[in-house]
């Protein structure tokens with residue numbers, strides 16, 4: 001059975017540097033819903049920056065914690081959830097997200113994505129290009145809605161909100 005709309009989570013997925021966290025904040029303002037940023041929850045749990053954790057413990061240890069936190073977060077309803085770009089690598093994560101609400105893919109073209117030297121997998125343009133090629137189909141098939149995210153962050157937030165209502 002479908003969840004009642006007010007109980008559904010509104011979930012944002014997409015590439016690193018596509019604006020997920022900022023758009024989620026904006027949607028939390030528009031909707032008055034609580035905001036959950038999975039990456040932020042992970043940092044609170046591990047106690048060090050994600051980059052340092054990747055270097056010390058490796059990606060698979062990170063993915064394990066990411067999946068644990070996602071499982072906890074999706075037990076709650078009525079939230080705006082920003083995910084890390086790699087959440088779609090494990091289909092069990094996608095299944096939980098889809099079960100708990102609606103998943104919006106913020107589709108921003110490769111040349112418009114922000115690189116960030118402090119992030120382990122999106123520090124350079126070349127790294128982003130490789131990720132993009134590996135992930136684009138995953139994002140497309142994981143989402144309920146694909147949202148054009150090539151304009152301003154404000155426009156994308158408004159478009160998500162319009163579709164939600």
Ligand code: S3P
Pocket residue numbers: 014015016017020039050083084085086087119120121122
């Ligand atoms: C990752 C994206 C990051 C963070 C981690 C891994 C990825 O989140 O979860 O560095 O695999 O794409 P952002 O999408 O917020 O950068």
